[in-house]
Amino acid sequence: MALTQTELRTLEQMAWQVRRDIIDVTVWAGGAHIGSGLSMVDILVTLYFHILNVDPANPDKPDRDRMVVSKGHGGVGYAPVLARKGYFDFETLKTFNQFNSPFGMHLDGRKVRGVDVSTGSLGHGLSMALGLALGARLRNESWYTYCLLGDGECNEGSVWEAAMAAAHFKVTNLVTIVDRNRLMIDGGTEEVMGVEPFADKWKAFGFITKEIDGHDFNQICQAVTEAHAEERAPVLIIANTKKGSGVDYMEDNVKWHYGSMDSTLADQARASVDKRFNRVN
Amino acid sequence: MAEEVTGTTWTVYDANSMTQAEIYGHVLCELGEENPDIVGLSADLAKSTKIGLFGDRFPERFFNVGIAEQNMFGVAAGLAKAGLLPFVSTMAAFTSMRACEQVRTDICYQNLDCKIIATHGGISFGTAGSTHNATEDLAIMRAMPNMTVIVPADGIETANAVRACVDHPGPVYIRVGRGFEPTYYETEDYGFEIGKAVELSPGTDITIIACGVTVLQAAEAARVLKAEDGLSVRVLNLHTIKPLDEAAILRAVTETRRIITFEDHSVIGGLGTAVADVIAASGKGCAFEKVGIPDEFSLVGYPEDLYAHYKLDTNGIIDRVRAVMGKDFEEDENWDDEV
Ligand SMILES: Cc1ncc(C[n+]2csc(CCOP(=O)(O)OP(=O)(O)O)c2C)c(N)n1
Numbered sequence: 197m198a199l200t201q202t203e204l205r206t207l208e209q210m211a212w213q214v215r216r217d218i219i220d221v222t223v224w225a226g227g228a229h230i231g232s233g234l235s236m237v238d239i240l241v242t243l244y245f246h247i248l249n250v251d252p253a254n255p256d257k258p259d260r261d262r263m264v265v266s267k268g269h270g271g272v273g274y275a276p277v278l279a280r281k282g283y284f285d286f287e288t289l290k291t292f293n294q295f296n297s298p299f300g301m302h303l304d305g306r307k308v309r310g311v312d313v314s315t316g317s318l319g320h321g322l323s324m325a326l327g328l329a330l331g332a333r334l335r336n337e338s339w340y341t342y343c344l345l346g347d348g349e350c351n352e353g354s355v356w357e358a359a360m361a362a363a364h365f366k367v368t369n370l371v372t373i374v375d376r377n378r379l380m381i382d383g384g385t386e387e388v389m390g391v392e393p394f395a396d397k398w399k400a401f402g403f404i405t406k407e408i409d410g411h412d413f414n415q416i417c418q419a420v421t422e423a424h425a426e427e428r429a430p431v432l433i434i435a436n437t438k439k440g441s442g443v444d445y446m447e448d449n450v451k452w453h454y455g456s457m458d459s460t461l462a463d464q465a466r467a468s469v470d471k472r473f474n475r476v477n
Numbered sequence: 478m479a480e481e482v483t484g485t486t487w488t489v490y491d492a493n494s495m496t497q498a499e500i501y502g503h504v505l506c507e508l509g510e511e512n513p514d515i516v517g518l519s520a521d522l523a524k525s526t527k528i529g530l531f532g533d534r535f536p537e538r539f540f541n542v543g544i545a546e547q548n549m550f551g552v553a554a555g556l557a558k559a560g561l562l563p564f565v566s567t568m569a570a571f572t573s574m575r576a577c578e579q580v581r582t583d584i585c586y587q588n589l590d591c592k593i594i595a596t597h598g599g600i601s602f603g604t605a606g607s608t609h610n611a612t613e614d615l616a617i618m619r620a621m622p623n624m625t626v627i628v629p630a631d632g633i634e635t636a637n638a639v640r641a642c643v644d645h646p647g648p649v650y651i652r653v654g655r656g657f658e659p660t661y662y663e664t665e666d667y668g669f670e671i672g673k674a675v676e677l678s679p680g681t682d683i684t685i686i687a688c689g690v691t692v693l694q695a696a697e698a699a700r701v702l703k704a705e706d707g708l709s710v711r712v713l714n715l716h717t718i719k720p721l722d723e724a725a726i727l728r729a730v731t732e733t734r735r736i737i738t739f740e741d742h743s744v745i746g747g748l749g750t751a752v753a754d755v756i757a758a759s760g761k762g763c764a765f766e767k768v769g770i771p772d773e774f775s776l777v778g779y780p781e782d783l784y785a786h787y788k789l790d791t792n793g794i795i796d797r798v799r800a801v802m803g804k805d806f807e808e809d810e811n812w813d814d815e816v
Pocket residue numbers: 231232235267269316317318319345346347348349350375377379380381439453520521522544546571575
């Protein structure tokens with residue numbers, strides 16, 4: 197089902213807001229995984245503001261959908277999404293990284309409202325998401341589990357152990373999305389440790405795969421809707437993205453996996469994000 | 478520019494401009510020139526751990542396996558079996574926990590010559606939170622048969638340890654911090670020897686035993702305690718947690734009767750526990766306290782703030798030493814009767 201014009205506008209507005217927020221938080225935090233965070237903004241915004249059945253006023257409601265951000269280092273991108281959704285006041289992110297803050301680089305589910313699963317060590321998320329999905333199925337509950345993986349993260353053997361098991365157990369209440377920005381820390385994914393042919397690997401493990409533009413709200417939305425309808429096998433959505441998306445000097449630049457900005461760079465980043473937003477309007 | 482520094486000895490000037498990990502990277506390059514069997518491995522952290530310097534110099538002898546730590550340590554074991562001398566680097570958390578069984582079973586069980594330099598130890602990467610902290614690694618590594626465990630005080634001691642581990646048989650675990658810790662040593666020639674504690678200051682009232690980032694803080698605390706409290710504080714840099722310099726600990730037991738340990742690690746299973754074992758087995762009374770991260774997941778924060786919170790900075794050490802000075806121990810001059 198295509199997004200209405202109003203829905204699309206809402207998502208675009210939110211994606212702009214969150215990008216601006218990520219810049220602020222990176223400045224407050226003294227440095228952050230900004231490229232990684234920006235890369236997944238449109239995916240998380242679509243999920244949180246169009247798809248997920250969650251209630252920030254009641255973060256533990258039993259029938260909520262579960263979200264596992266397996267690329268936990270994207271915390272700087274995830275936290276503003278949760279704040280804008282209403283889980284906590286955006287201003288509290290000013291404490292990011294500081295002594296005894298609830299917010300460190302990798303969000304801690306015991307401390308941050310709205311975070312279902314603590315992540316940060318790569319390659320854990322899909323297994324936990326699979327456990328959640330199996331649990332929901334066992335208890336006849338209708339909520340979905342969503343898992344967002346990094347593409348470099350897919351080097352970890354545990355990702356493939358989980359993939360094998362998800363297909364084996366025919367888990368169809370799980371939607372797995374890979375943020376395919378083609379970069380990790382030491383370089384490009386294909387240069388450091390090639391994952392291609394990526395879709396074929398997932399297919400061989402028993403997944404149904406879909407490939408989309410991970411910055412296109414309609415495509416994200418449609419792929420997830422199709423995944424919901426799929427009853428034969430688990431679905432893997434390869435979302436092609438740009439690391440650093442929205443900030444021109446960070447886009448596709450491996451140096452901005454993690455970084456800090458002085459006020460000039462931050463202003464430049466804001467201007468770049470604003471320009472992008474005006475263009476889509 | 479740190480990258481351009483060459484030469485075979487490291488001084489405080491280099492150490493102040495380079496992180497422990499950078500010094501490690503440079504020393505490994507030098508060793509690589511001398512020894513063609515040395516190979517390097519990392520798991521998408523070549524840059525962060527600085528083993529990438531070796532990779533740049535010897536690309537054909539360097540394997541970046543991607544984000545796959547278990548595979549990396551298994552591959553390292555295979556390389557060692559093939560007659561090469563692997564140096565393996567990723568963060569301490571992923572070394573000791575993600576790849577724990579590969580390290581234990583593939584490397585230690587087979588007693589392979591494999592040198593592990595693990596970075597971001599303890600809470601030195603405090604803003605990253607518990608997924609990246611390694612406050613259990615010393616306990617884990619210490620429990621593995623055949624493993625040697627070293628926690629260098631600073632960059633200069635890291636250089637010494639990395640050089641020394643080449644000729645030290647079997648697996649070696651060298652744990653360094655994130656890298657921005659200030660240095661204690663000014664030059665390399667202070668007699669570093671694996672398994673031998675270094676006495677930084679003599680003393681008769683109490684012995685502080687430290688390793689890693691707490692060494693510098695302990696030395697400073699000892700100076701303050703002497704000036705302000707008139708205390709004679711012995712400070713030991715116990716850089717090798719295993720094998721342990723039991724003689725140095727036993728001397729401290731008999732000569733100072735009070736011992737306090739400081740480590741960037743859980744109070745369970747690390748330096749303090751190792752020292753406590755020796756004290757307990759000695760059968761001698763001794764006022765004792767171990768200071769480290771309590772049995773909890775650390776708070777988030779910059780390392781300086783966390784070290785202050787957990788009493789691992791100079792002020793914290795002074796505070797705890799004063800507390801232990803107030804503790805009683807069984808006065809018994811005739812220890813010969815005891816077990
Ligand atoms: C088990 C583990 N190993 C290493 C790291 C360090 N690390 C953090 S992010 C990262 C690269 C992640 O790349 P990718 O999954 O492609 O995510 P991106 O940031 O590119 O979206 C690495 C190696 C980690 N967090 N966990």
